[in-house]
């Protein structure tokens with residue numbers, strides 16, 4: 001019996017495990033390591049209308065049980081993604097979630113309109129929460145009205161369901177979630193990275209050329225769990241959870257908090273085989289915990305035992 | 314092909330001040346074909362340090378299924394690694410990147426190998442390959458001081474070797490370029506690995522007259538080309554969006570290919 005299949009808007013997942021955007025490129029490199037067909041889905045690198053080089057290096061800095069990154073949304077641009085990257089991914093039986101970014105509403109609309117028509121793109125992930133770009137990015141993710149407007153604009157042009165990626169760099173995450181739900185979002189993905197900084201012992205200066213960067217990895221997991229716990233009780237749309245997942249146990253904790261699927265980011269750097277390992281370990285862990293299906297775990301932290309089976313395939 | 318293996322420590326010893334030579338054995342060695350490639354090593358257990366550490370392959374011994382690295386124990390990860398003892402297993406991902414092409418040197422001709430500090434190790438396998446191909450090698454190796462000099466005899470056994478130290482406590486006082494400026498112009502090719510200022514100096518002085526290959530260093534996330542942590546601009550498009558990744562397009566580039 002399949003214990004892991006999950007249905008979400010636009011997404012028919014054989015399992016709820018997918019690499020997070022920006023940590024897996026467009027799949028090619030990891031495709032040399034293992035068969036990508038085993039993945040539930042794939043969140044590909046943020047795409048902007050035009051190619052972007054991103055920030056100067058150093059772009060990454062290690063932190064206690066985590067890392068900072070300030071890649072700056074480097075990507076080859078919409079045309080190249082449509083012509084090269086997405087067609088290459090067509091050989092896999094894996095739904096693609098296209099992460100889209102921009103510095104103004106029109107950018108999101110341009111990318112969404114075109115990329116949502118690619119045959120293997122089954123959902124969009126609106127990155128309104130990148131802390132590493134000067135204009136746009138984070139302002140879309142911290143002002144509820146702006147977030148709702150960009151969601152509405154993208155919904156109006158997208159051929160596929162739209163998930164909005166929330167920034168943890170806000171005082172009231174529930175307010176943000178409800179704003180994008182009101183804007184028509186089909187789902188939420190959370191959390192993006194937390195803004196942080198590291199200084200060099202010798203020079204006293206920031207290690208990252210961009211000075212600040214986004215914190216990810218196990219260090220941010222408790223923040224992600226708390227935010228998903230709060231948001232999942234305040235909205236009716238499903239959540240794809242992320243932030244520090246390293247193990248199958250972490251996945252279950254995200255489900256308990258209220259997630260219906262999860263994405264794995266930074267862990268791919270520590271162990272490039274982490275996604276296949278988690279997918280293999282999950283059924284064993286679920287059995288050990290006495291569940292028949294992973295959907296039984298969703299919202300267990302706040303739900304009454306009888307109430308769920310939501311989003312079950 | 315890139316593989317991930319728990320490789321066994323055959324030996325580990327401190328060969329100079331805070332400089333460790335580590336030999337590992339495992340089937341991953343059969344994938345190692347090019348000098349200048351590197352491996353990505355998980356140090357310690359658990360989530361700290363979280364990221365792998367990129368370390369160059371210093372020599373490859375296919376017969377015994379072993380390879381050797383030489384690294385400086387400095388920060389958290391490399392210090393942990395230096396405490397590991399024989400028979401412990403080390404989590405290795407590799408071989409990664411594109412290394413030096415010994416074939417670019419001319420058999421019977423002379424080639425200059427320039428290393429700075431922890432940039433010296435990958436030149437050892439390269440020099441072995443070059444001498445096997447019948448290339449004369451000259452080594453110019455720069456260190457901080459006498460205490461941190463390593464592999465001097467090993468390089469001497471392969472060809473002419475000059476050592477520089479910043480404080481003059483061993484060899485010539487100064488930088489590698491102080492020695493190179495005085496060498497006769499007999500070589501056609503330069504292979505170099507070391508700090509960026511050293512690579513820049515070599516590039517600007519010899520790009521026009523010699524074939525120059527440089528091995529770059531950059532902070533890494535994935536090490537396999539997926540995260541865009543380690544990119545640099547191409548020389549043709551120094552402010553545009555064309556790029557090379559140090560981890561997967563490099564770490565070795567022809568001088569003039571990327572912006573240092």
Ligand SMILES: Cc1cc2nc3c(=O)[nH]c(=O)nc-3n(C[C@H](O)[C@H](O)[C@H](O)COP(=O)(O)OP(=O)(O)OC[C@H]3O[C@@H](n4cnc5c(N)ncnc54)[C@H](O)[C@@H]3O)c2cc1C
Nearest residue numbers: 366367368369383384385387388389390391431530531532
């Ligand atoms: C392709 C390549 C080959 C290398 N080969 C060797 C070698 O043969 N021998 C050797 O001693 N060193 C080598 N280095 C440098 C080595 O990777 C760093 O010294 C090491 O990562 C520092 O880790 P740490 O735990 O000592 O320091 P920490 O301060 O704990 O490191 C913190 C973070 O910064 C990164 N970092 C710090 N310094 C560097 C650096 N100079 N380059 C890249 N990342 C860095 C670490 O990887 C880690 O992610 C190489 C680097 C690269 C990119």
Ligand SMILES: Cc1cc2nc3c(=O)[nH]c(=O)nc-3n(C[C@H](O)[C@H](O)[C@H](O)COP(=O)(O)O)c2cc1C
Nearest residue numbers: 020021022046069127191192216217243244265266
């Ligand atoms: C190197 C790096 C690049 C990232 N790039 C993107 C991106 O392009 N778009 C995006 O929405 N999130 C990006 N993220 C955020 C991740 O998708 C994820 O939300 C975050 O890292 C938390 O998960 P983790 O702790 O499992 O990494 C990036 C993260 C890292 C570490």
Ligand code: FES
Nearest residue numbers: 535536540541560
């Ligand atoms: S380190 Fe990830 S792309 Fe080079």
